Amino acid sequence: MSKYTSEHYPEPALEEFRQFRAWVNDPHEYGRAWKERNDGGVVAFFCTYAPRELVYAGGLLPVRAYGGHTASEIAESDRHIYRGMWCPFSRDVLSQGLLGKYDYTDGIVMASTCLHLRQTYQSWSENVSEEGDFQHYFMMPHGAQQDGGVEFLASKLRETLQAVADYTGKEVTEDDLWEAIEVYDENRRLLREIYEFRKEDRPPISGLQALEMVKSSHIADPAEHNELLRSALAKLEDYDGPRRDPDYRLMHISSENDDRRFMYLVEEDLGFDVTVVTEEACVGTRDFWNTTTDTYADDPFMTLAERYLERPPCPNKDWPYRNRMDQISMLADEFNVDGAVLIAQKFCDPHLLDIANERDLLEDEKDIPTLELEFDASVPIGQFKTRLQAFVEQLQTDAVDMEALY
């Protein structure tokens, strides 16, 4: 049996992280159980730009639809999405829907972000959704820095909340929305507070555990997730358990990446003491680094719109100024990064558009070596292992003062 399965991953010292792992191991079991417990509906979303607060305010649980990372399953979507140029994540997610893995969900919601996930939404709507399901697609500004964006998005969020109310048949008030905003804000604040511990020389949590923590925030009821985060935070503040002791601190900069096998490979199977200490990714800091502000304190829609447009952006929303580069630079500095792995899903236009600038920033301006990897639905362990080992060896060489040797 392959060691690249969760039962072989090092067990987290904290029970809260063991629970995060359990939710990630079987998100569908969680979703079904949540429905039973709450007598509510579950709505799948495809991209972290879909404001979960609106769905949650209506008493529904938003869960992010993820791929299965299995080469045999991803082919299921070939009849619907052109595999020759659509990213593996978008195809894998649709495949999971077509295979019935999300048959307990009651609908889908999508904000207009990348074209790849729009295709997934459209094909899911046509081929997976059933009559009566909640289906809502709305326009989300790409010009996050443009004048008028907050007002425009707020208008779309109002329509979306009304769509939720129409679906549930229950009134959803602004107070309901404020409550949902507070729950998600707290979730994001807590995640960021826990990330502070990853800055330590000997971090108490691994990159794999951090990935499971963030990914589970897209699966679990945020109120329940917050309880665990609060508990974990309390323990981490007075922590005397096992720690990582990295010789090499890496970050990854990714389009969608929730691949635990990759994280296990990097941290446990290269033959070096490597820890992934942070990431600039949507299953990571891009999703939770900011919360709402009180700029529009009397209007929950404007408040929410501002938070989504001010969040660390996906590349296709990052223009004319390159805010992402500032964010990447800040993360690399604060988490004391030795090297960066630049990950793009095959055919991911937004991230391929930025990757040259990421490389220039890190290599030329910050003297941080980079390695580019192209992700497919499943990670080619052998090939990646060789490349990552060579990359870490390069970091080792760079660490030696070559001039002093001669």
Next chain:
Amino acid sequence: MSSTNQVQEPESDGNVYDEQLEMYPEFNRYQYGFYKDFAEADGIKWAGGGWSYEAIPEGLGDDVYFLAGEPYGAVVAYNEEISRDFLNAADAKGLSSDLCGYMVNYWGGLTQNKYVLPDGTVYDQFPDVDFNVNSHICCTHAKWYQKAGELEAVYTDPNGEQTPFFGVDIIGGPNAYDDEDLIEYNRVQIEQMIDWIQEVTGRTFDDARYIKAVKNEMWTMSTWAKVCALQKAHPAPLEERRMFSLYAPSIARRSTDEAPELYARLLEEVTDMVERKATVSGRQDFRFISDSPPPWAHLDIYRYIRDEYNAVSLGSLYSWGLTGAWRGFDGGDEWDWTPLDTPMERGIEIEDRDTAIEEMIKWNMRRPAWNVFGGHLEAKQKVTLAMAEEFDVDFVLMHLNRGCEGWALNQVEVSNYLKDHGIPVLEYEGNQADQRDFDPSKLRQKIDMFMEGRFNA
């Protein structure tokens, strides 16, 4: 019009075949002219996508020159050797070849500091661009010119300065022109853009020039649709391979005074052809439509299928819907491929800046191509099926185009839909602007097998 085309005599079936289009060289002259002017003329030069609100910079004066990135990318791609150099140069700089084919050609050309005319003339200095503007319609468009400005600072600008860039977020979809919030969002950005272009050029924006340009754009796009609608005739007067040249000015330079005048003359000539049952092609045993921009370096595939099988492409959502103005979903849930009259013809007076901006936004939001890039599957299915039915086609030639994610969006689902409605679809994989990604011999084999099936059918 008193056509000189009467030299061709009708065949026994009453049709006139292989007619020479008088306006064809006129369009080529116009197109060559604006590319050459961009290189050589003095004045304000700006670059951006063909989706841009092109009329706005016209308000800066009579000496404004525009380079539309996608048509220019197609020009480069058409010149095979040059394109290969540009693409390889982009690869060498770590710019991914999986991205938009037009853009990679454009970027590659910048890194080589070269500029190309349609006839393959190469300038060893990319023109000095005053500003870049683009409308962000997919994942790529604003990012294209964000990066272009950075590359220009390194490779083409004599002073090493980054070209200023302004992006307009134009997100839309079916019935977007009815969405007051979206129109307002665009209006705010356009007001901002007008301030910005004055700031970066130091010129004063002239409302009268701008309003004239808006009207020109509308006449151009409306008239182009009227030309395309004539393809319903049997025989269809034009074939798409030549329409690519005829449509190009409507995307690359549509708001000048000359553009609508050219299209009006073209409409007159093609109308005359329809009355005489004349066509630029030979016999039309099979009529088809295509989907997505073609592989520009290999337009001979259209000639091959015509010469071997008397099969003629009438057009596509791409060549008709990118800049053609159609009624679309105006009548309800079903798409209508009837040309749309301009606002002026519908009694709307455009005499001030505010009205011009609002009508310009609505007009551009109507472009059928939005239904593709907006990601609305049902709309694209209906649009394509309506085209196939209204224009009486025998099959659809679908280019699964790795060079443009926007046009490739929902293609497989549309193909499934057409087949479910009894319309055969010939799919092939390729790339609009990266010849390394297309195998013409394999496509010819596929065409042979497919057409054999059509004959048997």
